[in-house]
Amino acid sequence: MKRRVPIYALMAVLVLSACNDRTSKRSRWLTTGDPERGKIALTSYGCVACHTIPGVRGSKSLSAPPLIGISQRSYLAGMVENTPENLRFWIQHPRKVNPHTAMPEQGVTDRDAADMAAYLYTTR
């Protein structure tokens, strides 16, 4: 969580978010994850039980914030700076970031967290 990706790397995602293909490539590069695998993992881990996530079938729940435009956020969960590292860390250990959050620890693997982060950086 401490290691930082330079802000210009994240800016690149924002600048390129006009183009889907490029966004997906940037997203892979930033997160080392695979957005297509991430999309599947978001369903299999049950993230959709709480979150609406664009492009992920069966996600209609509004009991937690919709995961829209994640690449455009300054902060994640109102707690930490939005960096690929922090997004992965949040997905794996939300309660280490905020012990009071309703989001559960789900034993997400490193690979799955990177993949889900990659997908989330492609959503608008």
Ligand code: HEC
């Ligand atoms: C039991 C409901 C629940 C489940 C299941 C859940 N979350 Fe969350 N999630 C939340 C809540 C509530 C928040 C709001 C965080 C807060 O403010 O504490 C949140 C916040 C987030 C955020 C930050 C959103 C923002 O607006 O900054 C991300 C990203 C996220 N969740 C991803 C996931 C992923 C990926 C999964 C599946 C591995 C998942 N969540 C599973 C309830 C859930």
